[in-house]
Amino acid sequence: MSDRCCGTAAVEIEQFATPQQTDSGQSGNLPVVVIGAGPVGLAAAAHLAERGIDYTILEAGDRIAASVAQWGHVRVFSPWKYNIDAAARRLLEADGWSAPDPEWLPIGAELIDDYLAPLAKLFGDKVRLGAKVSAISRLGYDRVRTAGRDDAPFLIRLADGTELQARAIIDASGTYTSPSVLGASGLPAHGENEVFVDHALPDVLGADRDRYEGRRVLVVGAGHSAATTLLALAELEHTPITWAIRAADATRTYGGGEADALPARGALGTRLRAHVTSGRIQLLTGFFAHRVHATGQGVEVVSRAPSGHEQSVTVDRIVSATGYRPDHSIASELRLDLDPVLGSPRALAPLIDPNQHSCGTVPAHGVDELVHPEPGYYAVGVKSYGRAPTFLMATGYEQVRSVVAALAGDWEAARDVQLDLPETGVCSANLAEAQEQRVGLATGISGGLLSTPLPLATVGATAESGGCCG
Known part of the structure; x- marks a missing residue:
């Protein structure tokens, strides 16, 4: 070309x-x-x-x-x-x-x-x-x-x-x-630096499992790194998952499905959509992270949309997959x-x-x-x-x-x-x-990827990356 x-x-x-x-x-x-x-x-x-x-x-x-x-x-x-x-x-x-x-x-x-x-x-x-x-x-x-x-x-x-x-x-x-911040305006959300926020692609099925299993987890971001983390979290029992994006819907994250020339990339969105449809993952749209603070019930993340509308979610762990x-x-x-x-x-x-x-x-x-x-x-x-x-x-x-x-x-x-x-x-x-x-029935892969099917992700989140695309 x-x-x-x-x-x-x-x-x-x-x-x-x-x-x-x-x-x-x-x-x-x-x-x-x-x-x-x-x-x-x-x-x-x-x-x-x-x-x-x-x-x-x-x-x-x-x-x-x-x-x-x-x-x-x-x-x-x-x-x-x-x-x-x-x-x-x-x-x-x-x-x-x-x-x-x-x-x-x-x-x-x-x-x-x-x-x-x-x-x-x-x-x-x-x-x-x-x-x-x-x-x-x-x-x-x-x-x-x-x-x-x-x-x-x-x-x-x-x-x-x-x-x-x-x-x-x-x-x-x-x-x-140099990951991007959690705050939706490109600035750190108020209080973001005062609570623990994990960045993209924690090993939730392996080394980091104890930190996430059985906890309420919020994943913020609409890229492939967010999708990968969400699919891995879905494999953990008794782990409530909330997914927050700024867009009005998740169409872009779901991607081309079977029409994708990289089948693994297409399958990522297809599986994610299925979990949202079933209710395994709760999707919050129009979510603009503005304030984060600890409460007696956990960490509250407050969204303030450009219109002034506010919504919030209280969780135990936050994964910022914002690029x-x-x-x-x-x-x-x-x-x-x-x-x-x-x-x-x-x-x-x-x-x-x-x-x-x-x-x-x-x-x-x-x-x-x-x-x-x-x-x-x-x-x-x-x-x-x-x-x-x-x-x-x-x-x-x-x-x-x-x-x-x-x-x-x-x-x-x-x-x-x-x-x-x-x-x-x-x-x-x-x-x-x-x-x-x-890949779908593989188990025992090093690094803790033991799911069926395995989560598939992006090379974009590398030393040579920060992007979406593997």
Whole structure:
């Protein structure tokens, strides 16, 4: 699929300076620094390795794909064939690795054990764990100073005070550590920070079971992470569940059902609708979380709609599955051109606007849509999407392929962006049946997914994610 299909030719893309400093000047012999060792960050490293470009990977966690490990119990709704980057596959197969069943839906732990960990092992000491980036700038230049700026290397400061330099930066740090607030207006609800609010995808059937079983639980949010948590909670006996959304109905969450090209994604909404219809899950619509406070009966969450209408619910546990937002603070001394609505690169925003696009209708895009006025800095993966919940790993893989080609000076390859994503309204019934047979009766899966059928979820809620779309 061309990057100029789907109406994108009408999008005006401002061409900022290209990263010429990668081939000359003070920074020419420095490595490219990749921030984040999740799926997209490691894919970037694979493409850099294939192109013979020196690189360093900085991972804030104490293990590879630390954020993915946080939702290791969750099964993604995209099968393996969409989850493995092409360059990563070539490197792994050359080392004797055998790919998993392409039609299988892995849980997060399998994504790490069967793919990401073996891939990272190939990169050896180029991967630095426990290396949290606290700031990025240009060596000797603050954001205001211009003359000679593009020839200066990037300066990366770590949380422990260590500093290193780079010729370019691929920021794949994701959004998992910066969840959105519970409050419906984008501000924390009054009292939100004074009570315990769990964020998306707790392991309610495994490690966190004791915290939820037999308790009154409120789940706030209308995305796939909320749906996944609701389906898991429904497996717990004597656990009253309330689901609160701002919309007037849950049609968007229920999705395309059998018309979805990813059957697991479609099944998510179908099963959720059945629980709401049966009364197992109580749905509150038009719910705008405004105030949270503890009472003698539990935690009361009060909704105040724009009309002034109020409603409330009292529960024991709250799960805020309201999405994620990018944290650009580490790049505050760089010159970024961000869309004022989504917080994505400005040229990318029209292509991923959730008001216009689902996961499967985002057109192919690459370096031209990810460029900033700061040559050589690229935010990729789910971080590039800002607040848009339409991210798929395959999209991130194509992003880094294009960016690395540009860093190598191969602009023909960089701009030949292609992406074939599964539409949300076109389905393969045979795949749906096969997954139900193979997954539906599974038990004993690591991470506590023991339900029948198993809850299926999004890769969107990862270190490389914060979105909806697996």
